Amino acid sequence: MRIIQSKSAVDQVDEILQERIWDGSYLPGSRIPSESELSEELGVSRATIRTALAKLAANGFILRKQGDGTYVNEHVREASAHFGNLWDLAELVSGNGYNPSIQFLSIKRRPATEKEALILALEAGEELICLRRLFYADQQPVILADNAIPFSLLCEPLETIDGKLHIRDIFDLYFHQKITYVMTDIRSVVMEAEVQEFLGGEAGRPILQLQTIFYEKNNLPLALGVNIFDDSFLHLSLAQAWS
Amino acid sequence: MRIIQSKSAVDQVDEILQERIWDGSYLPGSRIPSESELSEELGVSRATIRTALAKLAANGFILRKQGDGTYVNEHVREASAHFGNLWDLAELVSGNGYNPSIQFLSIKRRPATEKEALILALEAGEELICLRRLFYADQQPVILADNAIPFSLLCEPLETIDGKLHIRDIFDLYFHQKITYVMTDIRSVVMEAEVQEFLGGEAGRPILQLQTIFYEKNNLPLALGVNIFDDSFLHLSLAQAWS
DNA sequence: AAGTGGTCTAGACCACGGC
C-alpha cells in the first residue's frame, strides 16, 4: 500500500495532458489548445497550466513556439527515460515499450566493504541489508538491481520486507525515511559472469551500470544502488529541451 | 538593483545564486536567505525567485525544506552533468573539475550512410558535412566528438567554419538554424582502434557513447552527434531532486 | 491586427518545522 496524497493542481494537469498525448487525443505533430483555452477548460489559472506545460516541454513531450502554439513532439515515443526519473527502473522498462515486472531474488545481511562504508558514511564493518532484484521487460530479464542499506536504519523486521515494492515505498514502509535527492553515476563496464547468470547473453560484453546514492533531507546517505543494465535490449534515451 | 534587461530576470537570479554557491558566499550545507529576503534584496517578485530556485533544486544545487529553509547541497561539486545539458561536452569537462578545450581535427564532405540517412531524414547518398573534434580535460584528451550535418543546410562557405566553436554557435552562424531540442542515447561500447588512437589507453575496454540527434522547431533533424567518452577519466554523474 | 507563448508582479492561503 502507499500513502495516498491529494495531488497538486499542476500534477493533475500534467497527468491529464500526458494521458491525452498517450491515448491519441492530442496526436503527434498536432497543435494542442492554447494556454488560455486549457486554463478555461480545466478551471485553473494560466500560471498553473504554464507550470505543467514547462515540465512537459523539459522532458520533450511538447514543443512550444512563441507566437504560434504548442505542438506534440513527434518523437515522444522514442524517449525511454525522463529527467528526474533516471533511478526509476520500472519506468525505464515501460518507456522502452515493455511491460515491467520485478523478481525478488534475495535479501542478505553482511558487513559493509570499505568502499561502501565510505559512500554511506559508516564505520568500517557496519552491517548492511543487501537487496537483490531482477527487473523484467515482458519475459526478458534486463536489469539486475542491488541495493545496500545500513542495517541500523531498519525499523521493521527484516522478514516482512516485500522485495517487489518500489524503492521509494521500501524506504517509506520499513525505514521510515523519505528520499530527498539522488546522485546517479552512469558507467560503462564489462559484464561479469555473476551478472551474466541473471541477464544472459555473452559475458564480457559492454553494458551500462547506473550507480545511485540516495540521500534524505539532511544529506545523510540512505542507500547505495547498483543497477546493471543490458543496453543491447533496453535503451537509455533522453529528450531534452534546448535551453 | 543589478537586474538588467538583456537576460530574463529568472536567468539572472539563477546566475547570481549559482555564483554565490560557487565562490563560497553561500557555503555547502548552510542555509541561504529566504525567498522573501532574496526577493527584496534583488528587487524581483517572489515568483521570479521561486522559478530560479526550482531550477537550482532540480539540478541538486540546493535542498528545500518546507517550514525550515533552503540549504546548499553539500555534494554540489560531485555532480558533473546537469539536466538539459547532457550534450554540452565542455560543461561536462568543467563539471569534472578540469579546464576544457577543443581541438579541431577535421571537416569532411561525404555521402550519408544508410543509417545516417534514416536518422536525418535524407535520401540515400545525400552529402554530409562531418566535423571531428577532440575535447581535452586540461591536457588529457577525453571525448572524441563527431558531428554529421546535411550539406544542403549549409549557408556559408565550408572553409569559413571555426571548428572550435560551441555546436550551438556553429548552427547559428553557418547554418542559420536554432536547435529546439535534442534526443540523447547513452550506450556502452568497446573502444575501437580508430578511437583509441585519439583517446589513448587500451583498446577494447568499455566506454560510453553519447549519441545525440539535434532537432529544430519543426521537428526537422539537423545533425547527428556521436561522442565517444572515456569514463575512466571523466565521470557522468547527475544530481536529481526526488519528485 | 489578432492570437500565441514568454515574463513578471502582487497578493492570497496552506502545510510544515522549529522555537
Added chain:
DNA sequence: CCGTGGTCTAGACCACTTG
C-alpha cells in the same frame, strides 16, 4: 506561535508568428 517554503490566482505587458 511564527517564519519558511508550497500552491495558486488574476492580471499586466512584451515578443513573436501568422494571416
